[in-house]
Amino acid sequence: NAGVTQTPKFQVLKTGQSMTLQCAQDMNHNSMYWYRQDPGMGLRLIYYSASEGTTDKGEVPNGYNVSRLNKREFSLRLESAAPSQTSVYFCASRDTGDNEQFFGPGTRLTVL
Amino acid sequence: GQSLEQPSEVTAVEGAIVQINCTYQTSGFYGLSWYQQHDGGAPTFLSYNGLDGLEETGRFSSFLSRSDSYGYLLLQELQMKDSASYFCAVRDYGQAGTALIFGKGTTLSVSS
Numbered sequence: 001n002a003g004v005t006q007t008p009k010f011q012v013l014k015t016g017q018s019m020t021l022q023c024a025q026d027m028n029h030n031s032m033y034w035y036r037q038d039p040g041m042g043l044r045l046i047y048y049s050a051s052e053g054t055t056d057k058g059e060v061p062n063g064y065n066v067s068r069l070n071k072r073e074f075s076l077r078l079e080s081a082a083p084s085q086t087s088v089y090f091c092a093s094r095d096t097g098d099n100e101q102f103f104g105p106g107t108r109l110t111v112l
Numbered sequence: 113g114q115s116l117e118q119p120s121e122v123t124a125v126e127g128a129i130v131q132i133n134c135t136y137q138t139s140g141f142y143g144l145s146w147y148q149q150h151d152g153g154a155p156t157f158l159s160y161n162g163l164d165g166l167e168e169t170g171r172f173s174s175f176l177s178r179s180d181s182y183g184y185l186l187l188q189e190l191q192m193k194d195s196a197s198y199f200c201a202v203r204d205y206g207q208a209g210t211a212l213i214f215g216k217g218t219t220l221s222v223s224s
Contacts, residue, residue, distance in 0.1 A: 031210070031211075033211055033212075035214075040120075040216065041216060042199060042214045042215055042216035042217045043155065043199065043214040043217075044214075045204075045211050045212070045213060045214075048211040050210070056211075058211060059213070090154065090155070099143065099145060099157075099160040099162075100157040100160070101147075101155075101157065101212055102157075103154040103155050103156070104154060105153075105154050106154060
């Protein structure tokens, strides 16, 4: 039982490049989330998905898109990366009715 | 929208007791959660309060007063390993389900 996994762990991009951050969970959770964490800003919600086929914007969705590929996988795409998107990205999942969110190890992204 | 306020830093010595406060403003309230994050790591769940009062889990306790829109995390018998960031969070309801909104975090430094 791996919990929540994220790939890659580290990534460096040039401004304007695109990439997809991958997230998968093996706990059969319905809800999945993407957060970004910047120094002094805490965790800010980018997008979330309550179930397959549904997604909703969080606090800071601009510049990102998401895909809930199936129940296990929830990807985050940067179409044209900007230096302001340099951050640590965390994926999380939660079982319906449960109060605990489980987080992945994070992806550390630098945009030059 | 939701907003949460917590102190940015707290320092204490081993064996001491420390309290981290959190005040919140929400359009609808569905409970207050606490998460711990060690440097470079993933946030992990500590506690949840849905109703007023104190919840105890070992050395950690969490308190909620819904009438005051206030809660706190109490850490007793502090150990060096408790040095970490602590986040309070409330649940936000959107069109696609619910997601946690986090405060900016409190960095706890425990010294010997």
